[in-house]
Amino acid sequence: MRQFLWWCVWSMLLVWPATAQNIAEVKFAPGNYGAMVSGTIIGDEFFDYRLDVAAGQEMFAELTVSGTNGTGTVYFNVLPPGSNGVAVYNSSINGNSTTVDLTETGVYTIRVYLMGNDRDAGKTVGYNLDLSIQ
Secondary structure, X not given: OHHHHHHHHHHHHXXXXXXXXXXXXXXXXXXXXXXXXXXXXXXXXXXXEEEEEOOOOEEEEXXXXXXXXXXXXXXXXXXXXXXXXXXXXXXXXXXXXEEEEOXXXXXXEEEEEEOXXXXXXXXXXXXXXXXXXX
């Protein structure tokens, strides 16, 4: 019986792997329409910054590297409300600075992540993410 229980626990670990994820709600100070957030990503971690916006607004996002022990391959995706991972903007393809027209009201997510050797080798990348909504 113990072997069966151990097998059940082990199989659940294989089916539902843990992911390293952090989430932060971005709030602008009264009278401001932008904020700078900073963080550090290691390996396959990702960090989700969430902003509640209205349709018709415009979001500016720019990601810069503040320090790294690798090559600094940090990127971001902009995910619309209710997204299952499909992005409306992908900086690994289009660059780490953009302005996005927001077509839906709700919570948009800016997901910061690593790619390439930095991700695979578990490197550390510090970053600054400049965000604004107009």
